[in-house]
Amino acid sequence: QKEVEQNSGPLSVPEGAIASLNCTYSDRVSQSFFWYRQYSGKSPELIMSIYSNGDKEDGRFTAQLNKASQYVSLLIRDSQPSDSATYLCAGYNAGNMLTFGGGTRLMVKP
Amino acid sequence: EAGVAQSPRYKIIEKRQSVAFWCNPISGHATLYWYQQILGQGPKLLIQFQNNGVVDDSQLPKDRFSAERLKGVDSTLKIQPAKLEDSAVYLCASSLLAVRGGYNEQFFGPGTRLTVL
Numbered sequence: 496q497k498e499v500e501q502n503s504g505p506l507s508v509p510e511g512a513i514a515s516l517n518c519t520y521s522d523r524v525s526q527s528f529f530w531y532r533q534y535s536g537k538s539p540e541l542i543m544s545i546y547s548n549g550d551k552e553d554g555r556f557t558a559q560l561n562k563a564s565q566y567v568s569l570l571i572r573d574s575q576p577s578d579s580a581t582y583l584c585a586g587y588n589a590g591n592m593l594t595f596g597g598g599t600r601l602m603v604k605p
Numbered sequence: 606e607a608g609v610a611q612s613p614r615y616k617i618i619e620k621r622q623s624v625a626f627w628c629n630p631i632s633g634h635a636t637l638y639w640y641q642q643i644l645g646q647g648p649k650l651l652i653q654f655q656n657n658g659v660v661d662d663s664q665l666p667k668d669r670f671s672a673e674r675l676k677g678v679d680s681t682l683k684i685q686p687a688k689l690e691d692s693a694v695y696l697c698a699s700s701l702l703a704v705r706g707g708y709n710e711q712f713f714g715p716g717t718r719l720t721v722l
Contacts, residue, residue, distance in 0.1 A: 499647075527708050538696055538713040539648065546708060583647050591703070592661060593638075593711060595647030 498524050501584050501596035509604050514571040516599050518584030521565070524594065528567045530558060531583040533598065539583055543569060574603045607632065609714030611697050617720045623685035626717045629678065630699030636660075638711060639672055639682050640696040648696055654680060655703060687721045694718050 498521050508514045520528075527546045531539035545551045545558040545567065557570040567586070571578055581598040588594045610629040618624050630637050636655050640648035651670065653660040657677040665672070669688070674680040684691055698711040 503645075529710065531713075538694075538716045541710055541712060544710055585647070587709075590661065590663070592650050592653070592664075593709075595649070597645070597647050 496521050497596075498588055498594045499584055499586055499596040501582075501599045503597055504600040505602050506599055507602045507604060508574050510574060510576060512574050512603075514574045514578065514601055514603070516569040516571075516582050516584075516601065518567045518569075518596055519565055520567065520584075520586050523588050524586040525588065526560075526562060526586075528558070528560060528584065528586045529593070530556075530567075530569045531585065531595075532578075533581045533583055535580075571601075574601075576603050576605050579603045609697055609699050609712055611695075611714040611717055613717055614715060615718050615720075617722065618687055620689055620721050621686040623683065624687055624719065625681050625683045626695050626697075626719075628680045628682070628697030628714060630680075630697070631712060634699035634701055634712075635677070636700045636703040636709065637674055637680050638698040638700075639680070640698065640713075642694045642696055642716070644693075651682070653703070660703070684719075687719075689721050692719055692721045 530543040533539045543558040545560045555572045559568045583598045584596040639651045642648040652662040654674040672682045694716040696716045697714045700709040700711045703709045
């Protein structure tokens with residue numbers, strides 16, 4: 496089992512809708528998680544970090560962490576075409592290395 | 606605040622040639638990371654430095670890859686000799702002093718896109 500897994504997508508949502516991106520992780524990954532946004536041809540940009548169970552909101556973004564079920568999610572409200580990108584989920588493993596999922600490609604259609 | 610700087614942005618070389626990448630982290634960031642990102646995959650850590658010491662290089666192919674951070678600030682990553690499968694984007698990231706428990710936010714530079722022909 497990979498340490499961090501994501502559905503590669505693409506996930507297609509209409510403009511103005513809520514985009515829901517999910518990520519699951521193995522026992523080898525610790526309890527702190529990060530969401531990065533990566534536009535095509537660009538480097539990853541940190542958009543959210545979450546360390547404890549529950550929700551964390553920042554503007555149109557909400558990260559959710561469920562330790563019991565070992566999943567992390569990112570909700571994007573009022574999705575815009577500019578949100579179209581690949582979203583990478585990452586968490587620290589037991590060796591203190593940040594390990595990434597393969598990313599989910601999000602497409603927001605006008 | 607200036608971000609992580611990397612150069613060159615693009616590099617094309619023939620297989621068996623050598624290549625070097627340079628990275629300057631965010632000012633004040635003690636920890637520096639080099640990642641390899643192959644198209645369609647997430648970044649994979651190659652090496653992590655804390656100041657000028659290596660913390661983890663378990664995933665660095667040491668027969669051809671080397672890296673240094675001599676003065677605890679900027680760093681170079683070298684590949685010699687390059688193989689076709691080294692074609693990827695090489696990303697440098699930095700964070701404040703890394704502590705166990707994983708609460709270290711990492712910030713990435715623009716990357717170097719390497720093509721090996």
